[in-house]
Amino acid sequence: MPIPQRVQTGKGARVMETHELYGVVAVGLFCIGLAAVFLCRHLLKKIIATKIIGAGAFLMLISIAERDAEIIADPVPHAMVITGIVVAVSAAAFALALARQIRMKSGQSEFGGEPK
Amino acid sequence: MSVLNLIIDTLLALLILGLALRAVAVQSLYQSAISFIAFGLMLALAWARLAAPDVALAEAAIGAGLLGVLLIHSLRDFAGEDDGEAAGFAIKLGQYPRLPSFFILLGIGIFSGVLLVAVLQMPDGGGLTAASVTALADSGVDHPVTAVLLNYRSYDTWLEIGVLVIAMLAIFCAGGFEGFRRGQWRPRQDLIIARFARLLAPLMVLVAGYLLWLGKAYPGGAFQAGVVLGAAGIILQMAGWHFVEAMSRWLWQWGLAIGFAFFLFAGIGFMAFDLAFLEYPAAHAGILILWVESFATLSIGLTMTCFYVYFTGMDADTSAGANGKGGAGHGNA
Numbered sequence: 001m002p003i004p005q006r007v008q009t010g011k012g013a014r015v016m017e018t019h020e021l022y023g024v025v026a027v028g029l030f031c032i033g034l035a036a037v038f039l040c041r042h043l044l045k046k047i048i049a050t051k052i053i054g055a056g057a058f059l060m061l062i063s064i065a066e067r068d069a070e071i072i073a074d075p076v077p078h079a080m081v082i083t084g085i086v087v088a089v090s091a092a093a094f095a096l097a098l099a100r101q102i103r104m105k106s107g108q109s110e111f112g113g114e115p116k
Numbered sequence: 117m118s119v120l121n122l123i124i125d126t127l128l129a130l131l132i133l134g135l136a137l138r139a140v141a142v143q144s145l146y147q148s149a150i151s152f153i154a155f156g157l158m159l160a161l162a163w164a165r166l167a168a169p170d171v172a173l174a175e176a177a178i179g180a181g182l183l184g185v186l187l188i189h190s191l192r193d194f195a196g197e198d199d200g201e202a203a204g205f206a207i208k209l210g211q212y213p214r215l216p217s218f219f220i221l222l223g224i225g226i227f228s229g230v231l232l233v234a235v236l237q238m239p240d241g242g243g244l245t246a247a248s249v250t251a252l253a254d255s256g257v258d259h260p261v262t263a264v265l266l267n268y269r270s271y272d273t274w275l276e277i278g279v280l281v282i283a284m285l286a287i288f289c290a291g292g293f294e295g296f297r298r299g300q301w302r303p304r305q306d307l308i309i310a311r312f313a314r315l316l317a318p319l320m321v322l323v324a325g326y327l328l329w330l331g332k333a334y335p336g337g338a339f340q341a342g343v344v345l346g347a348a349g350i351i352l353q354m355a356g357w358h359f360v361e362a363m364s365r366w367l368w369q370w371g372l373a374i375g376f377a378f379f380l381f382a383g384i385g386f387m388a389f390d391l392a393f394l395e396y397p398a399a400h401a402g403i404l405i406l407w408v409e410s411f412a413t414l415s416i417g418l419t420m421t422c423f424y425v426y427f428t429g430m431d432a433d434t435s436a437g438a439n440g441k442g443g444a445g446h447g448n449a
Contacts, residue, residue: 018125022166023235025129029136031228036140038220044187044194045140048152051183052136055159058171060235066166068243073167075260076244079269082261082339083276085174086416089183090283093423096190097290100427109194 019066022059029056041110043099047092054088125165132158145191153184169335170261173327177343182420185350189427256401258333265337266405270394274379277412280419281376287426293365304356313355320348328413332402338409338416345413346420353424360418360425368418375415379408 033053040046058081065077103109135155139148156179163172248260248268255263265273304310324345331337352359360368382404383394391397396404 021125021129025132027228027231027235028133031224032136035224039217040140044145049140062166062168068245070245074243074245075248075264078168078170078261079264081171082174083273085178086339087276087279089178090280092183093186094283094286096186097287100193101290103193
């Protein structure tokens, strides 16, 4: 059975584990995305910001999978993220289609802002 | 974790965070899109570092490839000045109350602190690694991720393929069928793109088939294969072989739905033999999964290509239409 054997690294000096590092990155991405959804005005930037939030959530799941690894990393979060990536891109495509319609129908590319 | 690994991971982590920040903070939309594409690629490297090659494959094709193409195409629509109330309706300014940025940043700062503590103190759950490896012998495949996707949690996967169909329907609702007019089969005369497509497209179809077959025992499978197939379709469309428009409408609509439909068909079919919904007979699980995956690959690939066709089709429409944007032709098919 072609399951790759994981190289066991020694648990000597307590440095940050890989999954912990990427867990922190995941938190960072989630918060960058969340702030940008509120602060960016342009519709395209808001869509990109939503994708960054999604990337943070996926990264969290995969780093948990790495933490729970025994011989192999936990395959359940992997499966969830694979389908998640494909579903997220379809949602983004839908959002882009909506943004394009808003732009075409109203000639504007952002909500709110200062009245001209 | 050795020091060298730590250095690589730290650099990658900084790069990911930096690119994400740049993608939303930079003024130019074009730079924003390019940073986001680079961000997708770096994320694919992070998946590889976290021992998730399946995810890395899907992310590299989607995050950097497909989404980049869609974003850059969308940039064209947003080029130029906003022209206020030029068209039928205007977004009412001032109807969207805005908090001062200071409060938003403060709130998110507190939130990120709480989240960080929660992540670092997360209790060990143990995960499902052991359970999924134990049941592998009965699943019909040898790769745990494929087993999870198409056997243990096939109900989830089935519905997620359904989401793709719904996303495509929603896009049609938003923009209509205008991008999908028939009879636009006109290969480009451009030497580079035509040669490129001739060389690459058959190879990519081959790679997609190989990934699909590989999913039985190694990283790969329907989603990765579908995305590669979609990329091949997009390259063909770029070179002017408009095969989606050349197909009759019912054919590509069935193509979009067949993955979902066959999954359902296989799930219900075996209920006649006293099995649960979406349960496969253990003796034939392997070959059944391959069939379900094949149709899913076809549907996913076609959906990805249709996203592209929708966006470029509308481009052709706006540049060819004499009325310009906001004309009567848009929005209603």
